[in-house]
Amino acid sequence: MTTICTSTQEALSGIADGATVLVGGFGMAGMPVHLLDALIDAGPRDLTIVSNNAGNGDTGLAALLSKGRVRKVVCSFPRQSDSWVFDDLYHRGLVELEVVPQGTLAERIRAAGAGIGAFYCPTGAGTILAEGKETRELGGRTHVLEYPLAGDIALIGAHIADRMGNLVYRKTARNFGPVMATAATTTIVQVERIVATGELDPETIITPSIFVDRVVAVGDHQ
Amino acid sequence: MTTTTPTPSTDRPRTKAQIAAAVAEDIPAGSYVNLGIGQPTLVADHIRADAGVILHTENGMLNMGRAAAGDEVDPDLINAGKVPVTEPAGASYFHHADSFAMMRGGHLDICVLGAFQVAANGDLANWHTGAPDAIPAVGGAMDLAIGAKRLFVMMTLLTKQGTPKLVPACTYPLTGLACVDRIYTDLATFAVSPDGVEVLSVHGTTFADLRALLDVPLVDAR
Numbered sequence: 447m448t449t450i451c452t453s454t455q456e457a458l459s460g461i462a463d464g465a466t467v468l469v470g471g472f473g474m475a476g477m478p479v480h481l482l483d484a485l486i487d488a489g490p491r492d493l494t495i496v497s498n499n500a501g502n503g504d505t506g507l508a509a510l511l512s513k514g515r516v517r518k519v520v521c522s523f524p525r526q527s528d529s530w531v532f533d534d535l536y537h538r539g540l541v542e543l544e545v546v547p548q549g550t551l552a553e554r555i556r557a558a559g560a561g562i563g564a565f566y567c568p569t570g571a572g573t574i575l576a577e578g579k580e581t582r583e584l585g586g587r588t589h590v591l592e593y594p595l596a597g598d599i600a601l602i603g604a605h606i607a608d609r610m611g612n613l614v615y616r617k618t619a620r621n622f623g624p625v626m627a628t629a630a631t632t633t634i635v636q637v638e639r640i641v642a643t644g645e646l647d648p649e650t651i652i653t654p655s656i657f658v659d660r661v662v663a664v665g666d667h668q
Numbered sequence: 669m670t671t672t673t674p675t676p677s678t679d680r681p682r683t684k685a686q687i688a689a690a691v692a693e694d695i696p697a698g699s700y701v702n703l704g705i706g707q708p709t710l711v712a713d714h715i716r717a718d719a720g721v722i723l724h725t726e727n728g729m730l731n732m733g734r735a736a737a738g739d740e741v742d743p744d745l746i747n748a749g750k751v752p753v754t755e756p757a758g759a760s761y762f763h764h765a766d767s768f769a770m771m772r773g774g775h776l777d778i779c780v781l782g783a784f785q786v787a788a789n790g791d792l793a794n795w796h797t798g799a800p801d802a803i804p805a806v807g808g809a810m811d812l813a814i815g816a817k818r819l820f821v822m823m824t825l826l827t828k829q830g831t832p833k834l835v836p837a838c839t840y841p842l843t844g845l846a847c848v849d850r851i852y853t854d855l856a857t858f859a860v861s862p863d864g865v866e867v868l869s870v871h872g873t874t875f876a877d878l879r880a881l882l883d884v885p886l887v888d889a890r
Contacts, residue, residue, distance in 0.1 A: 569772060
């Protein structure tokens with residue numbers, strides 16, 4: 447059952463120190479900023495964050511990082527023109543970084559949600575990102591053994607939910623949302639609005655309610 | 669493998685725009701193409717509107733449109749460089765795991781990337797300088813390098829210090845092994861072949877000068 451929450455505070459209750467948190471978004475598109483603000487207020491520490499980037503500007507993920515709540519970041523692309531919060535923490539040795547090729551990041555999360563124990567992937571074979579990993583020749587090509595990446599929590603920005611928790615996304619803000627929703631013990635979603643069950647065309651639903659635990663409406667983000 | 673007519677040689681080194689135009693010229697009509705962040709995005713300006721080339725952006729869109737301007741800007745509609753883009757008729761959206769399945773699964777015809785170095789055997793280094801204080805950030809580079817059917821590289825042939833970037837073996841950390849097919853530079857266009865590096869055109873230089881400049885086996889294929 448999906449819980450419809452009346453506040454982001456309610457949506458973010460009960461998150462333990464040391465949790466692994468999957469955070470949707472690609473840059474700011476699909477970034478669940480309201481949920482991240484509530485996560486800061488909720489106060490858990492020593493978090494591992496799994497996200498494509500490591501924060502932009504001073505809001506959202508960057509704000510969480512600046513509060514010193516994050517022990518480790520697993521991402522594909524931390525370094526950006528506006529990633530000064532992460533850059534500073536990294537250079538001061540205050541945050542651990544695991545860099546994962548973007549497609550491998552998505553597929554490891556997908557694997558976690560799909561019950562796959564591990565998979566062989568050609569990406570990164572022969573590079574420093576494959577060092578120490580098991581490899582195997584398959585179809586004449588070197589593959590690297592990659593393991594699933596599950597979260598205790600997933601924080602996702604979607605467009606509209608119905609009261610059952612079915613989700614639709616908007617344009618390229620979809621990005622990591624649908625895969626992350628499948629891969630966490632508790633998936634928490636912010637949407638612009640929640641509509642009555644039946645108002646969303648079942649043919650258009652991208653994330654079915656089975657993957658969604660809590661939804662909160664935060665209004666138009668634009 | 670290649671069937672396109674090579675760009676004719678010219679007396680002067682090519683500008684970035686001319687390099688981009690040469691790449692665009694070699695993209696067959698109807699191709700599915702991913703243009704990497706940075707210089708490769710210039711290629712889009714030179715693809716003929718009637719060529720039916722479909723652009724893929726790894727953050728989850730096919731048939732991506734041109735850069736958005738004014739009222740067209742929508743924070744939910746961005747490209748891999750996080751630049752706002754437009755949504756032409758025939759566009760589609762998908763999540764990250766599907767987007768990288770398009771890449772890794774060999775569905776994209778051509779990918780165009782920038783490079784720090786390319787080796788004579790087609791090894792690519794374009795994601796990390798390996799400097800001790802550099803924050804490693806790979807993004808989708810490794811997935812793109814090994815995923816597309818053909819990989820074109822765009823770069824200046826020499827570093828600002830005058831050192832060749834087409835080398836016997838990469839000294840920077842690798843992105844992918846033996847993955848580059850074509851190298852478009854200011855001074856020449858090259859094709860990586862089992863017999864050596866083929867020179868397809870020269871610009872403001874000569875084959876003899878290139879042979880003296882580069883420490884890789886060259887074949888005159890003009």
